[in-house]
Amino acid sequence: MQDAAAQPRSTLLVPLVVASALFMENMDGTVIATSLPAMAADLRLDPVVLKLAFTSYLLTLAVFIPVSGWCADRFGARTVFRWAIAVFVLGSIGCGFAHTLGWLVCARAFQGLGGAMMVPVGRLVLVRLVPKSDLVNAMAYLTVPALIGPIIGPPLGGFITTYLHGRWIFWIDVAIGVLGIVLSTLYIPNIRERDVGPLDVKGFL
Template sequence: MENLDGTVLSTALPAMAADLHEDPVALKLALTSYLLALAVFIPLSGWAADKFGARKVFSAAIIVFTLGSVLCGLSTTLLSVVLSRVVQGAGGAMMVPVGRLVILRTAPKAELVTAMAWLTIPALIGPLIGPPVGGFIATYYHWRYIFWINAPIGLLGVILAALFIPDLKEEEVWPLDVRGALLSGVGLSATVLGFSLVGGEVESSFVVVVPLLAVGAVALLLYWGHARRTATPILDLGLLNIPTFRAALIGGFLFRIGVGAIPFLLPLLLQLGFDLSAFQSGSLTFVAAAGAMAMKTTAKPILRAFGFRRVLILNALLCSLFLIANIFFKASTPHWIMMTVLLVGGFFRSLEFTSLNAIGFADIDQRDMSRATSFSAVGQQLSQSFGVAIGAVGLELSRAAHGGGALRTEDFAVAFLAVAAVSAASVLFFTPLAQDAGDELAGRLMEE
């Protein structure tokens, strides 16, 4: 449901912008406001699951997310869309990390790669059907129905959670770090909001963006000092001393910046640059999710053959090349060529995601699993806002270079090159990994 919403919304952004009388680039706030809420509430997800039980928190999160979806469909201004997306984010912040926590606590380590791969297959149904469904609705009906389709899905989700999700709960729950939650909430939300506003008018960058980023930086520095003195910080920075977790968090953060920009940049390129309808755009981009689903059954054999370190390094560079490949798309490019590039690119991106999601928890003790899950989720979601911001800055700089006005096809080259370079930089954090990192997860130790 969460992945469906993100991909459907990305496809419908131009239609929403026209209906709300907003600049399409400004609609990035509809994407990043959701990420802002995640930044605030995700740190609480691990503690809430331990305290109240995974099933209760998971079900409540689905209800909140569904309510936010209904409110989005009722919105009539950009501000109301943004506020409704914040409600959605509050639900998503508890929904996705807690779902992952259930898997991490119940699956044996030798089966973790397979479990994480299977976990993402249902989630990939969203990106698979989202672009064509969203494009169809935005083209032939109204974008509001995009959000209302979550109501029956949410109801079914609550029923299935009651039937199948174990109510995992810790008997001894670490005390809630209230001060840390406030500092991290202010720091992360100000940072996300600041970066989401980057790429707008120059005046706003000095008046709004710079103070927001300054507040975010100060709050995060204060949290860093607080976390070093606290026995149970809400975001445990001590986990960064574990090489596999550090590589997955920081390297994964950089890698996901490039991927996080794709749902924002690609639909704009296809619809504004190539003059395709939302439905035509969605009918092209959905194949990336199909490639991702195809990879899930091959992830473990690939990791068993080559090891986590080699896969993470080489695959990150390969995925960056596929980001750059978008630059060479033209309005005259045959659609089957575009779809082939997106299909294969989706395959390799999914391999990187599965590898990162598994290696990050390879050396985490069960007692630290909830905090590691929360910390990891914060990094993942924060990277998406950075990706959208960097992509928007690239577009605005290129547009300013030719005197402003409507976006041109060539404006997207700067944006895709920028996010591809950041994604490629992730290899700097994968290279220090030990050659045998994660071998137990990949099943290589048993072979040896």
């Protein structure tokens, strides 16, 4: 049970930490769209082919979301959340250094793996940590980044590509991700279940 001093912290800081991860994940789903022509020219590829990088991210995101809850129960919410952000950041770094289509597609898929764990586990943290009386307000913090992320992605990608370089759309994730890891370490407890059954591999497949 949380003490009175911990409740204000959980109802304010924890939703903000989760919201930053949600914003990063949603923005990355669309930020690459307006950068495809410039990235295709940089990699000397047809822009249509680069849609594989767009698709691989969304596909991996969808595939691994179902196992996120089990991972959080088995290894602890904070552990999984931090590792998810770390995987997302490593995927972003891989995208930033990518010089071939295969490298970029694999790095984007790796990003999707991190994103698949970040958002559901973040919501799970809120449900288990925030008092029921404050849960609606806490969830409201997640609504804004969920709506703004996909909208701001394309114009932000176009701006960065025009005035900096297309690869910078991936490097901005590194700063956000490192901050998220630090804040989650400080403010998110490692909530976990004591008796967790084995992963339903057949159901997952």
